[in-house]
Structures are given as structure tokens and as C-alpha cells.
Amino acid sequence: IGTLGGRGQNPDSSDRKTEKLKDEGSSNSGGKLRRSYSCLNVAQMLNQEEGGPSKPKDEGFSVPVPKFDRKQKPMDIVKRDFAGVWGTTKPGLTGLRNLGNTCYMNSILQCVSNTEPIVQYFVSRDFEEDLNKYSDTRGEVALEFAAMLQQLWSHQYKSISPTDLKATVGRYKKEFSGRDQQDSHEFLSKLLEWLHEDTNRIKKPSKMPEIDCSNISPHEACKKFWRSFLERNQSIIVQLFHGLTMQTTTCQDCGFKSLKFQEFYNLNLFIPEDRNKISLEECLRHYVQENSIDYVCEKCRSSRGAKQKVEIVKLPPILIIHLERFLPDEQMISRCDEVRYRKKQTYVSYRLTGLNLQEFTRGDENKYTTFNLYAVSNHFGSLEGGHYTASCYSKQGRSWYKYDDQDVSQMDSSRVESTAAYILF
Numbered sequence: 001i002g003t004l005g006g007r008g009q010n011p012d013s014s015d016r017k018t019e020k021l022k023d024e025g026s027s028n029s030g031g032k033l034r035r036s037y038s039c040l041n042v043a044q045m046l047n048q049e050e051g052g053p054s055k056p057k058d059e060g061f062s063v064p065v066p067k068f069d070r071k072q073k074p075m076d077i078v079k080r081d082f083a084g085v086w087g088t089t090k091p092g093l094t095g096l097r098n099l100g101n102t103c104y105m106n107s108i109l110q111c112v113s114n115t116e117p118i119v120q121y122f123v124s125r126d127f128e129e130d131l132n133k134y135s136d137t138r139g140e141v142a143l144e145f146a147a148m149l150q151q152l153w154s155h156q157y158k159s160i161s162p163t164d165l166k167a168t169v170g171r172y173k174k175e176f177s178g179r180d181q182q183d184s185h186e187f188l189s190k191l192l193e194w195l196h197e198d199t200n201r202i203k204k205p206s207k208m209p210e211i212d213c214s215n216i217s218p219h220e221a222c223k224k225f226w227r228s229f230l231e232r233n234q235s236i237i238v239q240l241f242h243g244l245t246m247q248t249t250t251c252q253d254c255g256f257k258s259l260k261f262q263e264f265y266n267l268n269l270f271i272p273e274d275r276n277k278i279s280l281e282e283c284l285r286h287y288v289q290e291n292s293i294d295y296v297c298e299k300c301r302s303s304r305g306a307k308q309k310v311e312i313v314k315l316p317p318i319l320i321i322h323l324e325r326f327l328p329d330e331q332m333i334s335r336c337d338e339v340r341y342r343k344k345q346t347y348v349s350y351r352l353t354g355l356n357l358q359e360f361t362r363g364d365e366n367k368y369t370t371f372n373l374y375a376v377s378n379h380f381g382s383l384e385g386g387h388y389t390a391s392c393y394s395k396q397g398r399s400w401y402k403y404d405d406q407d408v409s410q411m412d413s414s415r416v417e418s419t420a421a422y423i424l425f
Helices: 042-049 103-113 116-123 126-130 140-152 163-172 184-199 218-232 236-241 280-288
Strands: 157-160 243-251 257-264 267-270 277-279 291-293 306-314 321-324 326-333 339-343 347-349 375-380 387-394 399-404 407-411 421-424
Touching: 103 116, 103 140, 103 163, 103 184, 103 375, 103 387, 103 399, 116 126, 116 140, 116 236, 140 157, 140 163, 140 184, 157 407, 163 184, 184 236, 184 375, 184 421, 218 243, 218 257, 218 306, 267 280, 277 280, 280 306, 280 347
Parallel strands: 267 321, 277 347
Antiparallel strands: 243 257, 243 306, 291 306, 321 421, 326 339, 375 387, 375 421, 387 399, 399 407
């Protein structure tokens, strides 16, 4: 769910409310920075977080043109075979061939491919300036991901095969190497983790320190944690997708409050089992509601329990919401004594435009509170015989499109909301 542009039945309406990513501004020395979707430097990021000057950009989305390094030797060029099926399409409307139960991967790749700043950053090859050769994948996932995006946005093919990307991610996580069906949320988690590490400007980040909250206010503790996080994590993934939550645990006996901070790239929303239909707002209220828990106080050592509450401190420019449809079924045990999972078919209703999350956030300092939907990863069927697709809004086509592996077709916006919705962008 993004703040980068309007979506829905009338995406080009002049009176729609949208929020833009802030411009980088200028450095303290007065020099101008190159316009890029690269992550801002720490000083600028913190300056904007604390209310420093920033100017909104009002730019339409145009398809980026890849840069070519004329100094690159032929032996340095990696040969890739996307097995493209020729056919002129609008940019970004190219399908991905199923390589054997890889619909989970294709669904996520198409959702991420329709994230405009990601396309600009990787297709233009700006990411190469930030490439981190010290990451776990030594930049390989970012390179293969960028190569695939360039083909998806070349408007030359009806479909391509993401063979090289699948082989690369399979080398670093064996579950993605075979032909078994996997969870699209798990793939999204690893993909964003790899892309962050591959483009993190802090090449060898140190471990996050413990934040001492004993003598400062929760507000100052939040700022201290986020500053420490940004000092170690500077990538376009952090800049676009990462937010912050604060968990407060209050002792029922002495009233001592324990604070725990957690950065996130998506919100995992629980779906109540006793409901056939529920709204996204109701799921969010459940997420932030206060609960009673078993607890031994670290100060008075009382075991009378505590009240616990999670608050959203910082929302990112682009919010990803994961609807927890799959849950362990303890009554179904496999032969290997593994707990099987079952799927919740609950209908979760949600807005295509104008989702306001102000009531679910702590304080009133969030710059991004109103969001518009632009992509959905869908899961149809059961765990035993399921299938993933993606529904994405295309600015090039000025419409919603269904991405079903290699097939891409226009769809009515009324069909975007369904019981199959699994991950919302």
C-alpha cells in the first residue's frame, strides 16, 4: 500500500489525496546531491525524521532507461537466457513463466516490479553504486533481480523465464531451489532482506546495541532506537518499506513499564477465526489493542501478570500488510511429527484508496498515514492444491491487471478485493 500515487476506479482523478516521497534536499555544505532513489545519508534521513527541511517532488512515473558502461569488457558481461516470448506490450505488463510450482515467486516479483521507486532504482542501474560485495549473497541477488526487471520493463516480451534469479535465490536458500510450492510471504521476506543487504551503504554493519530506556521518555527512546537502526541500515529497502513499533509491558503489581522496539518491513495482521467477514481496519484494531499476559516483573519480581500493548510509532512511505491466513493445526500431525497448517478463508475487506491509519499510530508525527493500494499477492485454494497470482495497478496501462504466471490480462477494479488476498502493497 503506497503513498506514491492514486489507485482504484479513478486513478487519474485530480482531487485524489496522495503523498509523495520527500526530496533529498541539499547537504550542509551547500552542494547539491544527484537525484536518485538511493537511500539518503544518515544526516539527511535523521534531519527529515526530526522535522528538517524537505521539498515534495511532483514527478510523473516514466520508464527508466538502463545505463550502459562502455568501459565494461565483453568477458565481464553475464550471459542470461530469459527465453522471452516476443510480443509488444506496455512496459511492466510482461508475464513470468512458471518453472515448476514457482507461482509463489512470480506473484511477489510482479508486486515488487510494480513498485515505482524500485523500478527506477534497479532498471536505471543506480543500485550498482550501492552494491555491497560483503553481503551474504555478495550482491548476486540484486544483480539478477535488476536484470529481470529490465526485461519486464523493456515492453518487448509477452513473457520471460526468471531462471537465473530462481537459481541464484535457490543457492542461498535451498527451499527455493526445488519445485515444491512455497509461501509467497516467506519469499518476500527473504527477497527484501537480500536486496537490503546487497544495497546497504553500510558495508559491514555492527550489531544493534541495547537501548537503555530507564531515564528517558518513550518518545526519546523511539528516536534513539531509530537513529541507531539508521546508522547501520541505509538502503532503498529501508527507506521505502521499514517502519517501527513499540511494545509496552506494564506490570499489574508495581506499574513498571518495559519497552521493546522492533523495526518492520510489513505488518502481520491476525485474522479472527470466528468471523466470516472482517474489515482491514478491524484487524488493525486487534493488532494495537491491549492484552493481558502471564508475566514476571523484572523489577518487583511479581508474577501477577501484565498488560501488553503494541503501538505503531513510524509508518513507512510504502506499507506492506501480511494477512495471516495460514496457521498451525495441532490436530493434524504428519508422519514426521510436524504440525500441518490450514488456511483461513475469511473475507477481509479493504479500501483501494484512502486507507487512513492515523488512529492506529502513536502520536501525530507520522508523515505517512494515508495509503492507496497498488498490488496484491493472492492465494487461491488450499495448502495442498493452491495457486498464487498478483493483482497490480499499472500506470502505463491506466488499469488493474491480473498477473497469472506468464499470462497478463486487464481486470476490473471491483475484482481486486477478494477472499484470496494474502499480501497487500
